[in-house]
Amino acid sequence: MAVAFDEMNGPGGALRSAYHELSLWLKETPPDALEYRRQEAELLFRRIGITFAVYGEAESTERLIPFDVIPRILSGKEWTTMEKGLKQRVKALNMFLSDIYHSRDILRAKIIPDDLIFQNPVFRPEMNGQDVPHDVYVHIAGIDIVRVDSENFYVLEDNARTPSGVSYMLENREIMMRLFPDLFARHRVAPVENYPDELLAALRSVAPLTSKAEPTVALLTPGIYNSAYYEHSFLADKLGVELVEGRDLIVKNDEVFMRTTEGLKRVDVIYRRVDDDFLDPLTFRPDSVLGVPGLMSAYIAGNVTLANAVGTGIADDKAVYSYMPDIVKFYLGEEPILKNVPTYRCREPKDLSYVLDNLKDLVVKEVHGSGGYGMLIGPASTKDAIEAFRAKLLKEPEGFIAQPTLALSTCPTCTASGLAPRHVDLRPFVLTGKNHVTVVPGGLTRVALKEGSLVVNSSQGGGTKDTWILE
Amino acid sequence: MLSRTAESLYWLARYVERAEYLARTIEATLRATALPDAYVGKSNEWESALLTAGIDDIFYKFHEEANERTVVDFLSFSLDNPSSIRNCIENARLNSRSVRTALTSEMWDTINGAWIELHAAWPKGAKTREDLTKFLRFVQETSLRFDGSAYRTMLRNDAYWFSRLGLHLERADNTARILDVKYHVLLPEEEHVGGPLDYYQWTSILRSVSALTAYHWVYRETLKPWLIADLLILNESLPRSLASCYGNLVRNLDQIGVAYGRQGAAQRHARGVRNRLEHAHMDDLFQRGLHEFIQEFIADNARLGDTISKQYLI
Numbered sequence: 001m002a003v004a005f006d007e008m009n010g011p012g013g014a015l016r017s018a019y020h021e022l023s024l025w026l027k028e029t030p031p032d033a034l035e036y037r038r039q040e041a042e043l044l045f046r047r048i049g050i051t052f053a054v055y056g057e058a059e060s061t062e063r064l065i066p067f068d069v070i071p072r073i074l075s076g077k078e079w080t081t082m083e084k085g086l087k088q089r090v091k092a093l094n095m096f097l098s099d100i101y102h103s104r105d106i107l108r109a110k111i112i113p114d115d116l117i118f119q120n121p122v123f124r125p126e127m128n129g130q131d132v133p134h135d136v137y138v139h140i141a142g143i144d145i146v147r148v149d150s151e152n153f154y155v156l157e158d159n160a161r162t163p164s165g166v167s168y169m170l171e172n173r174e175i176m177m178r179l180f181p182d183l184f185a186r187h188r189v190a191p192v193e194n195y196p197d198e199l200l201a202a203l204r205s206v207a208p209l210t211s212k213a214e215p216t217v218a219l220l221t222p223g224i225y226n227s228a229y230y231e232h233s234f235l236a237d238k239l240g241v242e243l244v245e246g247r248d249l250i251v252k253n254d255e256v257f258m259r260t261t262e263g264l265k266r267v268d269v270i271y272r273r274v275d276d277d278f279l280d281p282l283t284f285r286p287d288s289v290l291g292v293p294g295l296m297s298a299y300i301a302g303n304v305t306l307a308n309a310v311g312t313g314i315a316d317d318k319a320v321y322s323y324m325p326d327i328v329k330f331y332l333g334e335e336p337i338l339k340n341v342p343t344y345r346c347r348e349p350k351d352l353s354y355v356l357d358n359l360k361d362l363v364v365k366e367v368h369g370s371g372g373y374g375m376l377i378g379p380a381s382t383k384d385a386i387e388a389f390r391a392k393l394l395k396e397p398e399g400f401i402a403q404p405t406l407a408l409s410t411c412p413t414c415t416a417s418g419l420a421p422r423h424v425d426l427r428p429f430v431l432t433g434k435n436h437v438t439v440v441p442g443g444l445t446r447v448a449l450k451e452g453s454l455v456v457n458s459s460q461g462g463g464t465k466d467t468w469i470l471e
Numbered sequence: 472m473l474s475r476t477a478e479s480l481y482w483l484a485r486y487v488e489r490a491e492y493l494a495r496t497i498e499a500t501l502r503a504t505a506l507p508d509a510y511v512g513k514s515n516e517w518e519s520a521l522l523t524a525g526i527d528d529i530f531y532k533f534h535e536e537a538n539e540r541t542v543v544d545f546l547s548f549s550l551d552n553p554s555s556i557r558n559c560i561e562n563a564r565l566n567s568r569s570v571r572t573a574l575t576s577e578m579w580d581t582i583n584g585a586w587i588e589l590h591a592a593w594p595k596g597a598k599t600r601e602d603l604t605k606f607l608r609f610v611q612e613t614s615l616r617f618d619g620s621a622y623r624t625m626l627r628n629d630a631y632w633f634s635r636l637g638l639h640l641e642r643a644d645n646t647a648r649i650l651d652v653k654y655h656v657l658l659p660e661e662e663h664v665g666g667p668l669d670y671y672q673w674t675s676i677l678r679s680v681s682a683l684t685a686y687h688w689v690y691r692e693t694l695k696p697w698l699i700a701d702l703l704i705l706n707e708s709l710p711r712s713l714a715s716c717y718g719n720l721v722r723n724l725d726q727i728g729v730a731y732g733r734q735g736a737a738q739r740h741a742r743g744v745r746n747r748l749e750h751a752h753m754d755d756l757f758q759r760g761l762h763e764f765i766q767e768f769i770a771d772n773a774r775l776g777d778t779i780s781k782q783y784l785i
Contacts, residue, residue, distance in 0.1 A: 046587065047580060047583065047584060047587075049568070049571075049579065049583050223569070224565065224568045224569050229568070233568070233571040233572055236572050237571065237572040242472075242473055242476075242572075243572055244473065245475070247475070248473050248474070248475050258473060259473065259474045259475070259785075260472055260473055260474060261472050261473075261474055261477045261629060261633075261727075261731070261783045261784070262731050
């Protein structure tokens with residue numbers, strides 16, 4: 001694999017300008033002071049209870065995501081381009097979803113094969129012909145971006161269902177400001193703290209037309225055992241809305257109400273952090289107790305808005321992902337600003353045979369997988385693992401895509417042996433309301449803490465960093 | 472507010488109060504058992520600690536004998552006992568997590584901090600008596616901090632009132648249970664009055680509700696059973712007395728009633744219990760039967776809990 005691009009010490013070790021002040025500051029700051037702050041940060045995270053649950057581990061069911069105190073910095077110029085690209089991409093995603101569930105122009109134009117949509121388990125026939133307020137499907141998108149050199153950012157994944165991580169973007173900033181006020185004094189860092197206000201405004205703007213007065217917004221969580229529960233409670237708090245579970249809601253005459261100490265209260269907009277499958281046992285999985293019986297019929301009747309809409313999974317499906325450049329061109333008539341990682345569709349015989357011949361150099365992912373599970377990282381795998389994966393691939397080629405192993409950029413990170421480069425990615429959050437698309441300047445930077453590792457997922461031991469956009 | 476939020480706040484307060492009460496009971500029992508038999512008699516103090524906590528049934532499913540080791544462990548650390556101090560703290564934290572948005576950061580910090588400390592310092596229970604004493608102190612301090620942070624930082628709205636309802640309901644239950652188990656030592660005719668046996672039994676009752684000093688302030692007399700009963704049942708100035716708990720329950724329910732613009736069965740029921748306490752006299756209670764009175768009270772108190780649930784929490 002090629003030597004990765006380092007975001008601080010660019011090609012040939014030349015310090016990049018956005019990191020100028022940070023580099024001076026690092027020289028002045030003794031390593032043990034950094035370590036001390038790191039411990040302090042960890043203590044804060046633990047006391048505040050910023051944890052995520054790990055499934056299937058009896059002992060420590062709540063873990064901290066390791067936090068790295070060295071910020072990841074992007075220049076204002078880099079951000080401007082990225083922001084444009086993000087807005088463009090999310091606009092196209094929304095138009096695509098509307099089209100797929102209505103007239104299906106893109107299928108008729110033969111840009112995407114029909115079966116990729118209709119035989120996809122995340123496609124929701126219930127949404128056929130169903131209008132959603134202001135034609136917004138993906139109100140909250142988390143777009144995963146990786147960088148390969150000074151010029152090029154690639155979109156690795158579009159998260160259009162219930163993307164998480166935004167609480168870390170906000171809390172990381174809070175904790176950094178508490179621990180390193182002097183470092184902030186030396187930079188002009190664009191604020192992210194208005195995210196909850198922007199989110200609430202976006203959610204209120206898409207209230208159903210039948211809302212009588214001020215729309216009531218609630219955040220629907222699967223409950224305290226969900227891995228992102230902390231985030232759910234954090235956001236509900238910042239938004240100033242009720243954090244509800246399925247059992248708090250009841251549907252009567254196609255309207256949704258929450259049970260309160262003063263009786264039933266109508267809910268107009270639900271920011272749901274529960275997956276489609278569990279939303280309504282009458283429509284989807286009958287064994288689920290997380291959802292609300294009748295919720296879908298209230299939704300179809302237009303009496304409640306769900307954010308994100310039902311059926312958005314079809315837009316972040318990894319097989320559909322490979323068509324994103326075409327999707328942007330088809331709906332907007334523009335060249336995509338953000339590139340896709342070159343992707344081989346194993347469903348196509350030509351691509352499959354290339355992938356099978358080059359498994360040791362490729363990353364192969366399950367089309368419906370997430371969280372870093374069910375993937376093969378060729379260069380880091382054993383022969384046996386590759387062969388095992390080959391069998392899986394041959395059995396169900398349409399279940400996989402493959403990408404070249406990217407040399408993800410690195411960023412200086414605190415390690416046991418001092419500062420060292422570690423691979424990072426970035427998840428900015430794009431909000432879409434009635435009339436506009438917004439992105440607060442920043443996002444969640446995830447960092448692979450193991451030397452050489454490319455896996456940044458928190459469920460696989462990755463950490464996070466504060467992300468600074470300089471003004 | 473969401474019914475579930477109110478319910479969690481209510482239970483959160485109950486669990487914290489219960490943990491403190493259990494810690495006090497263990498402490499008082501440890502003191503009592505440290506005395507020679509001549510002072511405390513042959514009665515098994517550990518058995519009576521189980522009875523006050525109301526968990527004797529389940530205890531004997533796991534243990535044959537009630538002694539210091541088994542009872543302390545069961546009341547403090549056991550995972551088999553749903554109301555052990557450890558489980559109270561676990562449940563308090565579970566409830567706190569599910570209503571984080573309704574708690575102030577100070578309250579969350581107290582509960583989460585206590586939970587972290589519990590796991591760090593007593594993962595396997597207490598090793599020595601000294602360690603146990605430290606643990607009991609930690610539990611009482613947690614409860615004090617929690618109560619204090621709620622009192623100092625919460626908005627005076629329904630969230631606060633529901634948490635206070637939980638606290639006072641639990642407290643009334645605890646005081647009543649002590650009286651119920653010990654009522655026989657308060658009955659003047661059953662034992663030789665004024666003997667060392669009674670004296671230390673009475674002291675232990677007062678200690679377990681932290682009212683020994685208060686007794687002397689209020690009555691300026693040596694310990695007398697009817698005065699102890701008067702203090703714990705009818706004296707509104709003692710925060711753990713039944714009368715004081717009901718004064719607070721009625722007040723908190725009225726505050727909720729006013730805020731919501733309507734009253735209901737819970738308000739009526741609480742007022743009824745308070746009125747009975749207000750018009751009761753110690754002489755009558757002894758005449759009519761202290762045990763029966765307390766039994767009735769415990770049932771009434773539980774009924775208030777049900778009524779509150781039906782009216783607001785479900």
